[in-house]
Amino acid sequence: MAKQKTRIKRSFSPLYLAILSGILLIILIVNGILEIKRTKNGFYLLLEREAIVLLQHYEKNIQDALSNLELLENLPSGLPPSLFGSFSGLEESIAEYLVDAAHRIDQMDADKRLTLKDLQSLVNQYFITSIEIYDPKGNWIKGWPPPSPPADPKPFLRELIEKRRSVVVDLFGKPLVGEGQWFSIAIWRKGGSGIISLHLDSGQMRRLLYHFAIQRTISDIGFREGVLYVSVQDAQFNIIAHTDPGLIGKKEEDPLLKSSLQSSKPLFRLRQLSKEEEIFEVAKSFSFKGSTIGLIRIGYSPKEIHSVLRQIQKTVALSIFFFLILGISAIALIWINQNRHLRKMKEMEDRIQLTERLSSLGHLAAGVAHEIRNPLNAIGMGIQRLKREFSPLEEARQREYLSFTELILKEIWRVNEIIEQFLTLSRPFQLNLKKSSPGDLLKRLMTLFQEEASSLRIELEAEIDPDLPLVQMDEEKLTQALINIMKNGMQAMEQGGALRIEAHTSRDQVEVKISDTGAGIPQDQMEKIFNYYYTTKEKGVGLGLPIAHRIIEAHGGQLKLESQVGLGTKVTILLPISGKEAIGNRQ
Structure with a gap:
């Protein structure tokens, strides 16, 4: 028994299969997670490289624009033809900006009379020097600060007073340096009667040119796929150019921007704006003539990366x-x-x-x-x-x-x-094989057991196919096997019953069934029934069925046993018709 238990323990348990499958699953999942992480890092690395190239373009264009502005500031008169290509439309953009600012001020004053404090705030908001409001005849009504531009503004406003024009612009053809240089625009009011005039000194004009030059720089390059915004900030973190003009003039400051302003290398981060929205941001300082004067910030949407990553995850x-x-x-x-x-x-x-x-x-x-x-x-x-x-x-x-x-x-x-x-x-026994009729053998056994069965009140029943083919068999040994099986069946019916023998051809085999109506064999004993010396009888030796099993197997056949407690037992014997599998010598 100890040896048998040792053999059973050597079997490959299904638990090992489950453990190996679990290990394989863990390895595949870890490898998948690492692969997704490597792919994600690769995408962000490509995005970083693209951002660096784009930053270099912005930085170069901004430096070129600042160089041209510096050259422009040193000219005694307005924009020369040699710089027209670099600043084509820039002064017109400033004029449009100022005219739009004047109309906004007109509308605000029409909605609610502006106070001097309101005018002061608007001066700072629109990067101008002063705001003047006149009546239809050109008489000063209010403004901030008190009038210091041309002492007599009527020559500048004459075309408006005479209603020959609705807008007058005096911005071009003037040097950007020197004292007493004023740049002005004026409009005829739509929200009320009168004139609104905006004035800039040379410093404010240079500042506007600086802002608009940088704004046009980021606008000229254009958006690339996935870019959400481009922002340019000065050394005080004020936004001087942005793809969203509404943010110009606001201040944004955080640790990354501070570190970026102090470093010459681009810095990157992934900002979580909300649970479902992220921005991949890159920031880099830019310099002019060796001095750091601001930083450029680009925001990317990682949605495309997430979309690709989801596909990769699938x-x-x-x-x-x-x-x-x-x-x-x-x-x-x-x-x-x-x-x-x-x-x-x-x-x-x-x-x-x-x-x-x-x-x-x-x-x-x-x-x-x-x-x-x-x-x-x-x-x-x-x-x-x-x-x-x-x-x-x-x-x-x-x-x-x-x-x-x-x-x-x-x-x-x-x-x-x-x-x-x-x-x-x-x-060892040797089979003396010869072709014989299993049907005749079964009939002889029926005759042999007839008298004993009658004495035990057992009825013998037979259903034997008369056309059974001949089978290679040792008649003496096979008779011994069948006698052992039939005796077991009769001994199982102590109170009488029926012993039934059936024989017919099934494909290339002769199938013999011997069934009784005895007490049956419990399921827990079915596996032991062919073991040597195992018996359930008082005087049994436990060799009848093992010997029968051995003889049937020696003929190349099979012996199967089915049983139900209380219903009886059925023994099925399969013998090959060809006899090719029969073994002449068995140990």
């Missing part, structure tokens, strides 16, 4: 599932083959043990046959002579005498039969 998940199924299938095949191999090893070990046991049993049986059989025969002959020659004359004593002698003879024959079974099981 692909990785499918790959994990595919390789998991493939791996589990491979492990399962290994498990099946391993278990098959282990079962074969177990069968070989069982056969070796059985051979050893049978060998020992053979030696024992030979000794038993030699030491017991001859005295047993002598005892049997003596009992027969006593039964025949020394019977009492009195009838009552004679019946008792004959009953005792008959009982002794039966026990002698039973002992002799047990010895024969030991000898059959332990020694």
Whole structure:
């Protein structure tokens, strides 16, 4: 038993299959996560490289614009033809900006009369020097600060007063340096009667040119796919140019921007604006003539990256599932083959043990046959002579005498039969194969058991196909196997019953079924029923079915057993018709 338990422990348990599958799943998941992470890092690395190239373009264009502005500031008069290409439309953009600012101020004053404090705030908001409001005749009404531009503004406003024009612009053809230089625009009010005039000194004009030059720089390059915004800030973190003009003039400051302003290398970060919105931001300082004067910030939308990553995640998940199924299938095949191999090893070990046991049993049986059989025969002959020659004359004593002698003879024959079974099981036997009719053999057995069955109140039933083919068989050995099976069936029906024998052809085999209506065999005993010496009978030896099993297998056939407690047992014997699988010699 200890050896058997050891063999069972060597089997490849399904638990190992589950553990290996779990390890494989963990490896695939970890590899998938690492792959997704590597891909994500690769996408962001490409985005960083693109951002660096774009920053370099912005920085170069801003530096070119600042160089041209510096050159412009040193000219004694307005924009020369040599710089017209660089600043084409820039002064017009400033004029449009100022005219739009004047109209806004007009509308605000029409909605609610502006105070001096309001005018002061508007001066700072629109980067101008002063705001003047006149009546329709050109008389000053209010403004901030008190009028310091032209002492007599009426010549500048004459075309408006005379209503020859609705807008007057005096911005072009003037040097950007020197004292007393004023740049002005004026409009005829739409929200009320009168004139609104805006004035800039040379410093404010240079500032506007600076802002508009940088704004046009980021606008001229244009947006690339995935870019949300471009922002240019000065050294005080004020926004001087932005793709959203509404943010110009506001101040944005955080640790990344501070670090970027102090570093010459671009810095990157991923900002989480909300649960579902992210921005990949890159910031870099820019300099002019060796001095850091501001920074450029670009915001990218990582939605495209996330979309691609989701597709990659699906692909990785499918790959994990595919390789998991493939791996589990491979492990399962290994498990099946391993278990098959282990079962074969177990069968070989069982056969070796059985051979050893049978060998020992053979030696024992030979000794038993030699030491017991001859005295047993002598005892049997003596009992027969006593039964025949020394019977009492009195009838009552004679019946008792004959009953005792008959009982002794039966026990002698039973002992002799047990010895024969030991000898059959332990020694090699050779099949004497020849073509015979299994149907005729079964009919002879029915006749042989008829009288015994009647005495036990057992009804014999037969359904034998008359056209059964001939089978290669050892008639004597097969008769012994069938007798053992039929005796087992009859002994299982102590209260009588029916023993049914069926025989017919099934494909290339002859199928014989022997069924009884006995007590049946419990399921927990079914696996042991073919074990040597296992028996459920009081006086049984446990060799009848094992010997029958061995004989059937020697003929290349199969023996199957089905049983239900309370309903009976059915034994099915399959014998090959061709006889090619029959084995002439069996150990």
